[in-house]
Amino acid sequence: MIPADVKLDTLGYFCPMPIILTSKKIKDLTPGQVLEVASDDEGIKKDMPAWCETTGHEWVGLEEEPAGDKTIYKAYVKKT
């Protein structure tokens, strides 16, 4: 369990919405705070680390939670 300061729900949204919503939400955080992004789009496993690498925010990690026939991916990003 990774502790998060702010949570963002992007469940049901496909690429590129999770990344776009993340890029908007991260503006509300102060440096050092961690954002949790919940998504059911598997692409986020690769996309969020790539987004962090490009934007310079810190990639913290990913948690997977089974939810019925789906998986919820929780990606954690630390604002720099």
Next chain:
Amino acid sequence: MNTTKLEPATALAELKETKPDSVTLVVLSGDMDKAMAAFIIATGAAAMGMKVTMFFTFWGLNIIRKPGSTSSAKDWMRRAFGWINKGGSDNLPLSRFHFGGLGTTMMKKVMKNNRMPGIAELLETAQDLGVQMIACTTTLGMMGISKDTLIDGVDQLAGVSTYLAEARHGSVNLFI
């Protein structure tokens, strides 16, 4: 669809100041599927902090025309052409399986049911994120499209030099 509103002027100023990587896209196609790919790349790149320029030409101009706008040309050939070449981001056909509109309507329904943004929403998101949009003057003239029938927020009307001046600084330059 929920989109958070950003002040476009602020977003653009921020982009110019802080974003070294740049992406350019030449959007020649007016097909819905290809336009979708173009906007997903454009909005994704903008969300990754890159400066994005979209250059619309030929059929791609239909994406940034106001819905239902026809040709304002004086000569009959371009006027006739304007009758069959309707603009508007909601009126784009699929490149395959359009089936006189039936296939495209079905695809849009599938997209909506799955909360996938359509071209109109993607266009709005791109503008919110400060994606720069340029319309090609040569093809505007050729197709008899006047600038007042383009949507608001098209930043510039320009030609190939403007595109190339951007593209030579681009790390990703695509033709769609």
